[in-house]
Amino acid sequence: MSLKVGDVVEVLGAQEILSTLDERGELDELPFMPEMLRYCGQRMTVHKVAHKLCDSITHTGLRRMARAVHLTGARCDGSAHGGCQTACSLYWKEDWLRKIEPGRLAPRRTPAEGKPNLPLLVSATTRGADPDGQARYACQATEILRAAPICMPVLSLSQYVTDVRTGNVGPLLALRGFLVGVFNRVQVESRKRLPRWLLFRGGRDWGFLNPGRPGKTPTATLNLQPGELVRIRPRSDIEATLDDNLRNRGMSFDEEMAHFCGRTARVLARVDRCIDERTGRMLHLANPCIVLEGVVCLGRFNVNCPREFVPFWREIWLERVPVNEHA
Template sequence: MTQLAAPALNLRVGELVEVRSEEEILATLDDKGELDNLPFMPEMLRMCGQRFRVHKVAHKLCDTITGSGMRRMDRAVHLAGARCDGSAHGGCQTACSLYWKEAWLKRVEPGTPEAEAAAVGGARPSRPLLPLLEVNSRREPGPDGEERFSCQATELLRAAPVCLPLKDLGQYVMDVRSGNAGVFAVLRAFLVGVFNRYQSASKRILPRWLWIRGGSRWGWLKGRAGARTPVADLGLRPGELVRIKSKEEILKTLNDDLLNRGMGFEEEMSRYCGRTARVRARVDRCIDEKTGRMLRMKTACIILDDIVCAGVYNVSCPREFVPFWREIWLERVEETRPA
């Protein structure tokens, strides 16, 4: 299959774009349904022809597979409200923010009517992409015959092969120019990154009495529960209002690795302690990015409306993960109904 090159759009946060037709997108993909090693996934097909605002410019991302730090991504954005629903990947509930290559989008000039934009793009073909994408959404089964998946999250190391060191100042300029973050937010994220690097180095080369607060990363998390961590089952359902417990209460449920029965609590999550939010869904399965296996949780977790990893403690990463919450970290809020 011949891939067609497309000019760079140099999109910024807030710009209006339209997802190209399936036929146009197909012309950009290789035989594996990828562009620059980034898969176009079946879950994205329903968005063809639709308009979205650019939510973030995805010029970098955090490596959650090998922990190598930040990595560079070229000509890609995240669109507002465009998250993966996992429908073609075994019902995965991670709700990842989808990556869109600029070649799959076209800029919409202000005032362009919907009908005119559709006419210019032509009529939508009938699913020419679906067979190709469905085949490539699976990997070879494991030795035990277990089904394994392939998606944007599992292939990010191939799509973003170049590491982006903390000292690369160009990434911070891009954060500001693209509209991803303001100057103060970028400066704060950089300083937090420098501090965390110092903390990591100090634990390797300095005596313990010279460590700052035990060598902890910014956010100062230290589990206090010991090896056996407690559990709670609130039976929360979508739509219920909850309050995220205080950091001190949550630390009492974590072991030394900041885990509660295998589920991690991170510094970014601690920023939301004390906030109220509504339950969006109960989560009991997600794809392991390293292996492509579907992980099934013995105890369901919770995801909350409008709560995402904002990259404040992670060099302004625009990826915006949706955190998973143990029910023991939450408390139900009784709502007062008007008379």
């Protein structure tokens, strides 16, 4: 369909989508998940064309995805995956969508349409259980390397053309993404081949976050609740809470998150569980993290990846905004 950002599409009915799936409930190795059923029959807008994505499992860089898009507001609520709170942006294959031309009337739907009993999809949400009885889940995030098996080199210029042609980003952001991507690639190679004293800015990626010291990192408890207004602390304050791997008690902080330092946002949710994409196991966070409204990874330091992860924030990286400042 050659979809572009802003195109209006209609999600097909559940039975129509089911007919495109194999015996594992997948199309081109990409699962269609029970959480997606509630969108069946709805008209939605293409938010980003998902022609590439960041490999968050083995960290090999970008992967190529075929004939898929992200739709505005369509995120996984984790209801069929143990209440996972990662809120991933769902992938939609073009085969599951119908492009709506301007002026076309919406079809009349029955209330039950798009919500039949689909045991195939439910059974595909788990891979069984570990010896300790803990379930191992399967979802679009855990299976993403099968759905996008081909690596996409930074120097593959066609990706930047596609970014602009589809409307994912404008020409200047595409150029910036290319330059940052090349710089980071050079830094990676220099870290492998050069002595430390010859490295530019310590061999760090663009954004040049300063790592902390090895060992235990500090923590703070603010007991933030949904709806509260917070300010993301200055970058230097957050860097002081990190270890030498840019982590605070196992939670990473990166250049994409540093982009939001100093900004205010409302707390959307407290997160205490999420699925480990590598293993499929549910992780229960000893120190709950915070999700902020409207704060997502923009891909500015990752070659304009359109995946838009929702970053998790430690409370020590945030501060309440006094009532008199936003009254």
